[in-house]
Amino acid sequence: xxxxxxxxxxxxxxxxxxxxxxxxxxxxxxxxxxxxxxxxxxxxxxxxxxxxxxxxxxxxxxxxxxxxxxxxxxxxxxxxxxxxxxxxxxxxxxxxxxxxxxxxxxxxxxxxxxxxxxxxxxxxxxxxxxxxxxxxxxxxxxxxxxxxxxxxxxxxxxxxxxxxxxxxxxxxxxxxxxxxxxxxxxxxxxxxxxxxxxxxxxxxxxxxxxxxxxxxxxxxxxxxxxxxxxxxxxxxxxxxxxxxxxxxxxxxxxxxxxxxxxxxxxxxxxxxxxxxxxxxxxxxxxxxxxxxxxxxxxxxxxxxxxx
Numbered sequence: 346x347x348x349x350x351x352x353x354x355x356x357x358x359x360x361x362x363x364x365x366x367x368x369x370x371x372x373x374x375x376x377x378x379x380x381x382x383x384x385x386x387x388x389x390x391x392x393x394x395x396x397x398x399x400x401x402x403x404x405x406x407x408x409x410x411x412x413x414x415x416x417x418x419x420x421x422x423x424x425x426x427x428x429x430x431x432x433x434x435x436x437x438x439x440x441x442x443x444x445x446x447x448x449x450x451x452x453x454x455x456x457x458x459x460x461x462x463x464x465x466x467x468x469x470x471x472x473x474x475x476x477x478x479x480x481x482x483x484x485x486x487x488x489x490x491x492x493x494x495x496x497x498x499x500x501x502x503x504x505x506x507x508x509x510x511x512x513x514x515x516x517x518x519x520x521x522x523x524x525x526x527x528x529x530x531x532x533x534x535x536x537x538x539x540x541x542x543x544x545x546x547x548x549x550x551x552x553x554x555x556x557x558x559x560x561x562x563x564x565x566x567x568x569x570x571x572x573x574x575x576x577x578x579x580x581x582x583x584x585x586x587x588x589x590x591x592x593x594x595x596x597x598x599x600x601x602x603x604x605x606x607x608x609x610x611x612x613x614x615x616x617x618x619x620x621x622x623x624x625x626x627x628x629x630x631x632x633x634x635x636x637x638x639x640x641x642x643x644x645x646x647x648x649x650x651x652x
Contacts, residue, residue, distance in 0.1 A: 346364060346366045346367065346535075346536065346537040346538075346557050346558045346560065346561060347364050347366060347560065347561055348532075348533055348556060348557060348560045348561075349364055349533075349536045349537060349557070350362055350363060350364025351364075351533075352533045363640065363641070365633060365636045365637055365640060365641060366537060366558055366561060366628065366633070366636075367537040367538075367539055367542070367558065367628070367633060368539075368542065368627075368628050368629040368630045368631070368632055368633035369539050369542045369543050369546070369628065369629060369630060370629070370630045371390065371391070371394045371397070371546050371625060371629050371630075371631075372391045373517075374517055374520065374521070374542075374543040374546050374547075375521075375546050375547065376411070376414070376415040376418065376517070376518075376521035376522070376547050377414070377415075377418075378410075378411040378412075378414035378415050379411050379415065379521070379546070379547050379548070381411070382403070382407060382408070382411045383397070383400075386399070386400070386402070386403050387399050387400065393631070394625065394626060394629040394631050394632075395626050395627075395631065395632070396626070397546075397621055397622060397625050397626040398622045398623070398626040399622075400618055400621045400622045400626075401618060401619070401622045403618065405611065405614035405615055405617070405618055406614070408548055408614060408617050408618050408621075409610075409614045409617070411547075411548070412524075412547065412548055412549075412617060413433070415518075415521040415522045415547055416433060416437065416522045416523070416524070417433060417522075418518055418521075418522055419437075419439075419473070419518045419519060419521070419522025419523065420433055420522070422508065422515070422518050422522075423473065423506055423508065426508060426509060426510070427506055427508070427509075429504075429506055431471050431473075431504060431506070432469060432471065432504075435468070435469040435470065435471045435504075436468055436469065436470055436471065436524050436525070436602075436603055436606045436607065437470075437471040437472075437473060437522075437523045437524045437525070438453070438470065438471070438472045438473070438523060438524070438525045438526075438527045438552070439473050439475075439519045439520060439522070439523025439524075439525070439526055439527065439544070439549070440453075440472065440473070440474050440475070440476075440526075440527045440528075441473075441474070441475035441476055441508075441511065441515070441516050441519040441520065441540060442476050442528075442538075442540050443476055443477065443478070443479070443485070444476045444477060444478040444482070444485040444486070444488050444489050445478065445479070445482055445484065445485045445488075446484040446485070446488070447530055447531045447534045447535075448528075448529065448530050448531075448535075449529040449530065449531060449587065449590075450474065450476070450488050450492065450529070451488060451491060451492070452529040452587060452590060452591055452594065453472065453527060453529065453591070453594060454492070454495050454505075455587065455588070455591040456591060456595065457495065457498070457499070457503075459595045460503055460595070461499070461500045461501075461502065461503050462599075463595065463598055463599045463603060464500075464501075464502030464503045465501070465502050466599075467599060467603040467604060467607060468603055468606070468607040469502045469503070469504075470502065470503050470504070470603070471503075471504045471505075471506075472503075472504070472505045472506075472527075473506055473507075473508060473519060473523060474492055474505070474506065474507040474508065475507070475508040475511045475515050475516065475519050476489070476511050477511045489507065492505070492507050493507055516540070516543070517543070520540060520543040520544040520547065520549065521543075521544070521546075521547035521549065522547075523544070523549060524549065524606060525549065525550060525551070525552050525569075525602060525606075526540065526541050526544035526545075526549050526550070526551045526552070526553075526569075527551075527552050527553070528540065528541055528551060528552070528553035528554065528559065529553065529554055529572065529590065529594070530554060530556050530557065531554075531556075531586070532554055532555060532556040532575075532576075532578070532579075533556055534556070535556040535557035536557060537557045537558050538556075538557035538558050538559070539558070541553060541558065541559060541562070541569075542558065542562075542624065542625070542628040542629075545562070545568070545620045545621065545624035545625045545628065546621065546625040547621075548617035548618065548620050548621050549617070549620065550568055550569035550570070550616050550617065550620045551563070551568070551569035551570075552569060552570050552572060552594070552597065552598070552602060553569065553570075553571065553572060554571070554572045554573060554590060555571050555572075555573065555574070555575045558628060559571070560575065562623075562624050562627075562628060564619070564623060566601075566616070567616065567619050567623065568616070568619055568620045568623050568624050569616070569620065570597050570601060570602055571597075572590055572593050572594045572597060573589060573590050573593040577589065577593075578590065
């Protein structure tokens with residue numbers, strides 16, 4: 346991502362370092378209900394994902410209906426794998442990626458009492474985790490164990506589950522079916538990240554710290570929301586940094602995100618639509634490969650072929 350380029354230039358001064366932000370293959374990560382929706386309204390979206398900007402013309406009710414189908418598939422997956430029935434009307438946060446320390450999967454659980462307060466006063470919360478730890482990553486394995494432990498201690502209105510057997514299919518269901526994609530890496534350690542891009546194709550806005558691709562993709566209140574401010578914790582200790590970001594997360598969730606979901610569904614539906622139109626039309630592999638062709642490989646210049 347652009348931020349990775351900035352960090353790399355600081356690490357290696359004197360070298361010319363360019364950045365090309367990652368993208369995801371839209372046809373691979375689009376839920377069946379959104380495939381059908383795009384087929385009706387943007388028929389060339391598979392070969393020309395830039396055309397997804399035209400999603401702004403689709404009625405928000407159709408986008409909400411497509412999301413409801415994707416959410417049902419996710420909750421059915423939870424029931425099938427865990428025997429747990431979650432509430433389709435509850436605000437559901439998704440978190441799915443490699444379990445490792447810098448991604449801070451436990452940040453949102455730092456103050457469980459605060460989460461339970463939000464669930465009681467604004468509306469029920471559901472947090473669905475997925476992911477795997479590298480066999481040699483002791484911290485990653487510990488994080489997964491702690492999530493399981495905390496899930497068993499939740500009070501009314503707050504549900505936490507961890508989906509086992511994380512793979513591409515589970516990732517696709519999770520990214521498409523949750524209401525909010527949660528991402529909390531320690532800035533500036535996230536080189537790019539792509540999970541939020543997968544979510545955006547399905548109209549799922551992100552709630553994320555400003556790092557990796559989200560520095561470019563975040564339009565506050567339009568494609569999602571930022572946790573904290575850019576560079577707000579650069580001079581803090583690790584514990585103070587995590588406390589700052591946890592407080593910012595809870596504040597944004599309590600005062601902006603959850604009220605929008607529960608009290609202004611029309612506004613939330615519009616955010617879904619803008620997330621597709623602005624983020625998925627840009628953060629895709631078609632755009633990424635074109636940038637490699639013309640900015641890295643320079644195919645706009647004559648090419649010399651040996652022999």
